[in-house]
Amino acid sequence: MGKYRFEEDEHVMFRKSLRKFLEKEAVPQYEQWEKDRLIPKSFWKRLGEMGFLCPQVEEQYGGLELDFRYAVIIGEEMERVGASLTGVGLHNDITVPYIEAYGNEEQKQRWLPGCISGDFITAIAMTEPGAGSDLANISTTAVRDGDNYVVNGQKTFITNGINSTHVVVAVKTDTKAESKHRGISLLMIEEGMPGFTKGRKLDKVGLHAQDTSELYFEDCVVPVANLIGEENKGFTYLMEKLQQERLVVAMAAQTASEDMLEMTVDYVKSRQAFGKPISAFQNTQFKLVEIATEVELGHSFLESLIEEHMAGKDIVSKVSMAKYWLTDTAKRISGECMQLHGGYGYMEEYKIARRYRDIPVAAIYAGSNEIMKTIVAKRMGL
Amino acid sequence: MGKYRFEEDEHVMFRKSLRKFLEKEAVPQYEQWEKDRLIPKSFWKRLGEMGFLCPQVEEQYGGLELDFRYAVIIGEEMERVGASLTGVGLHNDITVPYIEAYGNEEQKQRWLPGCISGDFITAIAMTEPGAGSDLANISTTAVRDGDNYVVNGQKTFITNGINSTHVVVAVKTDTKAESKHRGISLLMIEEGMPGFTKGRKLDKVGLHAQDTSELYFEDCVVPVANLIGEENKGFTYLMEKLQQERLVVAMAAQTASEDMLEMTVDYVKSRQAFGKPISAFQNTQFKLVEIATEVELGHSFLESLIEEHMAGKDIVSKVSMAKYWLTDTAKRISGECMQLHGGYGYMEEYKIARRYRDIPVAAIYAGSNEIMKTIVAKRMGL
Amino acid sequence: MGKYRFEEDEHVMFRKSLRKFLEKEAVPQYEQWEKDRLIPKSFWKRLGEMGFLCPQVEEQYGGLELDFRYAVIIGEEMERVGASLTGVGLHNDITVPYIEAYGNEEQKQRWLPGCISGDFITAIAMTEPGAGSDLANISTTAVRDGDNYVVNGQKTFITNGINSTHVVVAVKTDTKAESKHRGISLLMIEEGMPGFTKGRKLDKVGLHAQDTSELYFEDCVVPVANLIGEENKGFTYLMEKLQQERLVVAMAAQTASEDMLEMTVDYVKSRQAFGKPISAFQNTQFKLVEIATEVELGHSFLESLIEEHMAGKDIVSKVSMAKYWLTDTAKRISGECMQLHGGYGYMEEYKIARRYRDIPVAAIYAGSNEIMKTIVAKRMGL
Amino acid sequence: MGKYRFEEDEHVMFRKSLRKFLEKEAVPQYEQWEKDRLIPKSFWKRLGEMGFLCPQVEEQYGGLELDFRYAVIIGEEMERVGASLTGVGLHNDITVPYIEAYGNEEQKQRWLPGCISGDFITAIAMTEPGAGSDLANISTTAVRDGDNYVVNGQKTFITNGINSTHVVVAVKTDTKAESKHRGISLLMIEEGMPGFTKGRKLDKVGLHAQDTSELYFEDCVVPVANLIGEENKGFTYLMEKLQQERLVVAMAAQTASEDMLEMTVDYVKSRQAFGKPISAFQNTQFKLVEIATEVELGHSFLESLIEEHMAGKDIVSKVSMAKYWLTDTAKRISGECMQLHGGYGYMEEYKIARRYRDIPVAAIYAGSNEIMKTIVAKRMGL
């Protein structure tokens, strides 16, 4: 039986085969990737070959037209290997959908096949050194010059930054727009375009195999043909697509929590102290029961939420709740599960150690948890 | 649309008519009942007339054969009025099911119609001054004497204690049973039986309209015909039925949380300080968003759980999780919502005040939350 | 040895004799007082006779000129009996100090002796139905009319409201003051003054023996001779004296926590379940160790704070921290200790039950805990 | 004025000069040390030259006979630079005291001068792969063979493991002792002794400049002259000295909390979003006020505790409380402060990032926080 009530036989089988693939081609390499601070492009190609990249895309562009349940499974299985693989989810479920939803026919033909094959790796660049939560306040500009835009500015904290060949960049096309939200557009800026350079790979607390980096645009020339959707509508596009981004992040956090619970239950059963397994102490039991309960709560909530998302309902409030609660919970769980591992929990060779230093950023990115709360508050009429 | 995805039109309508009835016949009286420390028997009769007592019972005994969804609705609507009405849920969903499940034909005919009409009010008496969590350790004995049992002992904390006409009493019929669990039986002890007296109504922190009391049995003579099910199988029966009891308590806690959220959102929008509504302070907003999120989490979890219960699945672990988490959460929420009401939150005329002093017992009865955790731990193999 | 490092032999002895007095004259009556919803005036007189009222006052007005350490001891010992006795602390340490600090010679002679003997019982009335946290926003007015003020308005939530003979009332004397804080004055309004009536005793969740009530002023005529300090300086006076009020509330909360810890440790050692004392379960142990740790933290912090207060240092930030943390902590502890008592914890005859319903208001009055945080934030430059 | 009430002028001056020294010789190197995963021995030598190593030691062995207040200052100032410097505190206040307290004259003369000069770096090795919390259960054995012990076994998680020249090793000298605690002794095993090898440097989540490692003893020959104190009394020695170890760890955690609070207050004042500093959002304010309050609570508690320790009182319960609460609190604070830094908080170049991954181990070592609670519980008679 599937993990979710909406999983059917084909989903269960899909999950199985993906897990098998990852166990063979990702799990054994993962530690090395962490040391290299990069997932090699060759792995992306393998994912493409196997049909694990953007399977939702329409067949005419090389996709498999699979529904969102497959995205759920891919997201979860990648996360299970280790948190740095979420860059794949970003590509599949966050950036490529901008092309699908707002790209024109020519753009779809130009970009989607490469995204599916793994030849193109995408990123989305909103954040700047001076503007994160307050997205409307970005200062990267794109000035129209004939058939091109001339882009100037800097982005930072960009996931897939080093590997990416195609970056959806939020730019100001109208710096005089009355409301700051109005003047923003999305440009697809490609590796190799003049004036586009990648900055250093950022040194992070965790997510070591994930290449997060700065991007620089200095009089970068981008053809107007790379404008995604209409000019000055970028903010609206971002707000629309951010819902799925938050869902993806929430799902990853839930998977992390499930994984931590499982490994810790195993650990405490086998580790002995004072002549009995650590699992025999009531404190251990109660802590793990509390975590298991939160995992069940998260599961039911997410299950309903995914269903609503697939049914096309407005999930803004609920996905904001899910994003904040599931990431905060996973963060707390990581500390508690590390603790139950004793000294071993602090050693990199134990997966719980990696979980601990990978998870806290989930409370920050994709809209910080504080921003999630302001969104819900507004919708509650507070 | 219904509150749960499993509600159909008839359930929605049922809820509406029940709510209307309660708004007319319970809400205006509630404060008085609290002062009287009792819900009058006449109200039970009215419930019976309206078909709100034990609607699940088979038609041949006067019931309506309604499914558990109606029980959910009755439980929630009663709780919405005020927490003391949960004695009705106890009657409907906790004690009468013992008769339905383990009673013989004669007993069903003798008792069920009265339970449905409101002429009989039931209670269940397990707890004794010296044995609560450790139920197997009770010391009330029932010694066979011809066609009767002679019962000696004392019960305490019995909900519906004063009003009850029929009490399902857990007694030791075999004091020498090797395992303490083995020797327990259930006897239906009726008001007026010789040697059965009701003790004082207990003075509690809250649940003022709920009559909780002590019961005394001094050489109390109970006909063997009042033995429910088989002798010495009482513990198994209790364990089986306790699952639904815990579900009922969990649902009530969830309803209380929803109610508190709603009233507090309303309050903070209307109350002003420093020239703006209290809802304009970010602390107020974040606290209420957090509560709203917990309410959503509780709702999804409970919705799935009710479905599993109706499908006859084993819900022991999940219902134990639900019982502890939902009651603990409601308890915490009560303190936070009272706080957001300022001084008014401490005044009995505000409903939040009543919620605060009514809710903490839900973490204690129906199996304390600590006992819930030990149950789940065991099932997790810890 | 004393409880605090600053206690000397005479303080230890004083505590002993006060405790003995209370055990004889308060403890046995306390339950009755709770039922009566009032502490009788005769008890106030007894306190006066024994020298426990306002012992800090200068000898020339009948006082004992005792230092603040005695106030600490009186506050703690009263609280230990039961939370409703804090009205005495209000009289001693909160309202009478207004007379001492800002009253003129004539007023001191007129009022202090009665306050010391227990013939006069004082209250302080700031809060109105429409203005609690936002004190500057009160609307009770006092209009000068020759040698009198004519006062109109309403106060609510007034501690000692029913018993009080003398009430320090915050009124607006200048309704046109540019800053709202500027136009406030303090008037001593006495029982029996024309136009002054006491409203109903408010029905609260707890603190049952404490008489909290509404006060009405309808063209109430108050001689100018009853103005405390200068006209329009009331807000400044209040801000100055609120620091000691908050310290008093913090100390009471700490005492409540100590008391709850003690009674719960005793309870779990004696109560048995599953063949051992409840104290043998690791969950019980860890919870109580955590509470004991918080009690130690609170103690050290308070000890330092009292010392700083006696040394005349600016304690605004620290006392605000203490007020919010100690009351929040006591509130949480009350729920945990009730839980550890099982069903008995919910019964009024157990002291933990009373603690649970008495304590939450401490997080609300004397400046709500949210207001405490805004004060500290401001002082941290946030 | 000093930070603690017990600091006198000379302590304040000492702190100043130490801080200045560290700002010049440690702060600028710290990042490099983290990359190297080691603090160079040359730095230890510099510390020795400056008099910062074991200043408590008697003058006859080259020490300065400074009191514990200097140890407090050294511990705090080291921690302020970065958590990996706590290895120095381990040397000064944890391992060298074994020599001072239990070493004989010859040993003191042989070892103390080197410990003071920085030529000798010490470590203490209790933990083994199979025995951490349950110290009595170690399996490293030392068998007497003439004037030597032959040691076999393995230790792990040893702080200063790589740098250390002298390791106090807990060994079983009597494997048949009735109580397992009885048969343990302490041997000083020195670098270069035959059969003693250092294992790999362990790869940890944080504390990167701190060299934690495994140690192997294979028929390692240790002269009986290196036995510290009496044979089979090791467990008692350890229990006695662990109190100061826990105090040192608690102080470091408190310093970390203070440091995090300070840097976060600074950060939120300067970082802007939505047209105002982040410090202007009430959520930011309340979170920081709560942290500031916990820092004050920790400070007062620690201040009293240090005084009691210096006065030679039994601090077992209180130091166990301090160890668990201060480390747990610092751990939680690290997550909250990282969050308030937004994306920058996850970047290694920000100190809060390092704090986050350094701190959680403090809840594990020196006796896990769970062990602390069992100790206090026992002393509370639970």
Ligand SMILES: Cc1cc2nc3c(=O)[nH]c(=O)nc-3n(C[C@H](O)[C@H](O)[C@H](O)COP(=O)(O)OP(=O)(O)OC[C@H]3O[C@@H](n4cnc5c(N)ncnc54)[C@H](O)[C@@H]3O)c2cc1C
């Ligand atoms: C590993 C990593 C990967 C990332 N990947 C991407 C990516 O692929 N593409 C991309 O565009 N961005 C990416 N980001 C950036 C991320 O989305 C931002 O860091 C995040 O939105 C927060 O912005 P900030 O860092 O500027 O924090 P700030 O906006 O400066 O926020 C600082 C703090 O203030 C709080 N705050 C802000 N506003 C309010 C308010 N109104 N009320 C209360 N609190 C408030 C925040 O919650 C936070 O705690 C990534 C970041 C990281 C660390």
Ligand SMILES: Cc1cc2nc3c(=O)[nH]c(=O)nc-3n(C[C@H](O)[C@H](O)[C@H](O)COP(=O)(O)OP(=O)(O)OC[C@H]3O[C@@H](n4cnc5c(N)ncnc54)[C@H](O)[C@@H]3O)c2cc1C
């Ligand atoms: C208002 C009210 C109504 C009630 N209604 C009914 C009713 O209708 N019928 C009925 O039979 N009973 C009823 N009860 C009784 C209720 O079910 C018991 O109070 C409850 O089961 C706890 O038992 P106890 O009070 O004996 O607590 P104890 O069993 O003494 O427990 C005391 C504390 O120890 C903890 N504890 C116990 N065992 C463990 C363990 N193994 N590990 C860790 N902690 C443990 C408990 O969780 C609790 O915190 C009612 C109680 C109340 C207050």
Ligand SMILES: Cc1cc2nc3c(=O)[nH]c(=O)nc-3n(C[C@H](O)[C@H](O)[C@H](O)COP(=O)(O)OP(=O)(O)OC[C@H]3O[C@@H](n4cnc5c(N)ncnc54)[C@H](O)[C@@H]3O)c2cc1C
């Ligand atoms: C039992 C009792 C005894 C009392 N005794 C006295 C007495 O003797 N004399 C007297 O004058 N008063 C007394 N009071 C009144 C008490 O001081 C007020 O209730 C208290 O100051 C809160 O005011 P309020 O009730 O108007 O709440 P409100 O001011 O309406 O506050 C409602 C909620 O909003 C929050 N809030 C308000 N402002 C902010 C902000 N800026 N940011 C975030 N949150 C905010 C509050 O913290 C609270 O949670 C008493 C109250 C009680 C219940």
Ligand SMILES: Cc1cc2nc3c(=O)[nH]c(=O)nc-3n(C[C@H](O)[C@H](O)[C@H](O)COP(=O)(O)OP(=O)(O)OC[C@H]3O[C@@H](n4cnc5c(N)ncnc54)[C@H](O)[C@@H]3O)c2cc1C
């Ligand atoms: C960076 C680092 C530096 C260290 N430095 C040193 C050093 O210099 N010298 C040295 O000798 N050791 C050192 N240690 C080891 C450290 O002291 C141990 O890791 C610690 O004592 C815990 O032991 P353990 O790892 O075996 O955990 P375990 O004992 O296996 O414990 C696992 C979990 O079970 C819990 N547990 C155990 N017993 C109970 C109980 N009775 N009740 C409830 N829960 C329980 C623990 O709290 C923990 O959460 C260091 C460790 C680290 C990570």
